[in-house]
Amino acid sequence: MTTKPSLFLDTTIQIERVVGSRARQAALQRELADYRLITSTYVLGEYLRTLVRDALYLHRLVLEQQHLDDVATAIAQHVNKREASRMLLLWANVCREGIYGREHIADQLELYVTGGLVRRFTFGLETLLDATGCGLARERATPVTVGGVPDAPDHYRLRAQCTRRVQECALAERLVEWQEHVRRIGAGLRDSEEPALRQAATLAEQLLADPSLARGRNCTRYLGDVVIALELPPDVPLYTTNRRHFAPLLGILGKQLHMPRQHALTNQQS
Amino acid sequence: METTVSITQARDNLPALIRQVSGSAAPIIITNRSQPQVVILDYETYQRSQRLALSGARHQLTALVTQAQTLLAEAREGLEPGSVENAVFLDTLQEAIHQVWEAARLLNKPYRLLGVTILNAVLNHRESGQVLSGPQAETLSQVLSLLLKDTLDLEEAGQADQQLLTAGLNAVFPVEGEMASSYEVAD
Numbered sequence: 001m002t003t004k005p006s007l008f009l010d011t012t013i014q015i016e017r018v019v020g021s022r023a024r025q026a027a028l029q030r031e032l033a034d035y036r037l038i039t040s041t042y043v044l045g046e047y048l049r050t051l052v053r054d055a056l057y058l059h060r061l062v063l064e065q066q067h068l069d070d071v072a073t074a075i076a077q078h079v080n081k082r083e084a085s086r087m088l089l090l091w092a093n094v095c096r097e098g099i100y101g102r103e104h105i106a107d108q109l110e111l112y113v114t115g116g117l118v119r120r121f122t123f124g125l126e127t128l129l130d131a132t133g134c135g136l137a138r139e140r141a142t143p144v145t146v147g148g149v150p151d152a153p154d155h156y157r158l159r160a161q162c163t164r165r166v167q168e169c170a171l172a173e174r175l176v177e178w179q180e181h182v183r184r185i186g187a188g189l190r191d192s193e194e195p196a197l198r199q200a201a202t203l204a205e206q207l208l209a210d211p212s213l214a215r216g217r218n219c220t221r222y223l224g225d226v227v228i229a230l231e232l233p234p235d236v237p238l239y240t241t242n243r244r245h246f247a248p249l250l251g252i253l254g255k256q257l258h259m260p261r262q263h264a265l266t267n268q269q270s
Numbered sequence: 271m272e273t274t275v276s277i278t279q280a281r282d283n284l285p286a287l288i289r290q291v292s293g294s295a296a297p298i299i300i301t302n303r304s305q306p307q308v309v310i311l312d313y314e315t316y317q318r319s320q321r322l323a324l325s326g327a328r329h330q331l332t333a334l335v336t337q338a339q340t341l342l343a344e345a346r347e348g349l350e351p352g353s354v355e356n357a358v359f360l361d362t363l364q365e366a367i368h369q370v371w372e373a374a375r376l377l378n379k380p381y382r383l384l385g386v387t388i389l390n391a392v393l394n395h396r397e398s399g400q401v402l403s404g405p406q407a408e409t410l411s412q413v414l415s416l417l418l419k420d421t422l423d424l425e426e427a428g429q430a431d432q433q434l435l436t437a438g439l440n441a442v443f444p445v446e447g448e449m450a451s452s453y454e455v456a457d
Contacts, residue, residue: 019443
């Protein structure tokens with residue numbers, strides 16, 4: 001009997017697995033069937049504060065706007081344009097042909113927010129690593145209440161921002177253990193052409209002096225890819241769509257990037 | 271006999287209006303700019319009407335679930351993916367499940383969310399153009415039975431979602447577009 005090899009799924013692949021196009025989901029399903037699937041609570045935290053929170057915000061907009069047409073306008077006026085573009089994609093998805101009006105869209109988004117999306121995140125997973133003990137990964141959407149009384153019917157909240165004031169993870173402690181790797185990332189990416197990687201390198205060097213800097217905004221905004229690269233088990237390849245960031249990071253750490261079958265073919269031909 | 275009063279009259283006479291309604295089956299309708307807006311109802315009458323509405327909704331839901339299950343049981347073998355016959359069957363099933371969801375919405379949140387889970391799974395499957403397999407029809411029928419339970423909690427509704435997913439019936443729609451790339455760098 002042969003044991004399947006393991007594969008670590010990052011946030012982008014998890015999102016594609018859940019809401020990617022029909023063809024992409026089918027291809028992923030075929031490909032992933034050959035592996036034991038692993039991911040981490042840190043990835044779950046990223047998933048919650050992106051896809052799940054986008055769905056939650058969209059759900060609130062649907063309940064608040066008088067007309068469905070106003071939802072797209074409200075999304076376009078959203079301050080964070082990156083979030084806005086993600087929500088527009090999600091909006092186009094839920095507001096599809098065959099949908100039975102506003103109530104159907106609201107119920108559908110409520111299903112996504114109250115567990116539907118998290119259930120799909122964990123579907124088929126064999127292991128959920130918890131190297132960082134991410135506190136945000138334990139958060140779930142809860143009804144908004146004021147003094148124990150529902151504030152607005154069916155409105156939800158999800159705490160998705162890490163704060164330095166409250167220690168609710170073991171990331172700083174892990175960074176001390178991974179110090180040598182952090183040092184290599186700082187030195188190896190200092191001159192990267194990719195601004196996000198240069199920024200991560202600068203932060204990595206600061207973390208050597210003060211690992212607690214990893215908590216809070218730094219963790220969720222700048223360190224995501226670095227943390228995933230560090231927590232990735234050495235013998236398990238990482239599957240991501242973000243090769244631009246992860247190829248140099250994993251190269252420095254001597255870890256592997258998963259090469260999907262069609263990419264492998266393309267590279268052999270070129 | 272119901273009484274109709276304006277918001278201003280209701281504000282000025284609220285204690286008297288409450289006394290008038292208490293113990294009486296007759297409601298008081300409050301209008302805003304001549305349009306009926308709110309009803310003041312004796313609490314026991316309100317509870318009785320809620321029980322009646324709930325009982326009516328359950329009765330209706332039972333009939334619709336049975337109708338959908340009959341349709342699933344009679345699903346013909348040998349339908350071809352992409353064929354007109356398959357499309358007609360899935361359209362009929364979708365409409366039956368749509369009615370089930372509408373009735374489930376009249377009950378509480380777990381029923382409403384389970385209803386939309388089943389409806390979305392059927393809609394998603396119909397969009398795929400695939401044939402509903404025997405095991406999938408059986409799973410749908412089992413999950414529909416949960417709507418007939420006297421009580422249902424969110425955990426059970428969630429398990430049903432997982433059960434459908436395991437059978438290849440997904441209640442989350444795919445996004446046509448470059449979804450993952452827009453998530454590559456966290457903000």
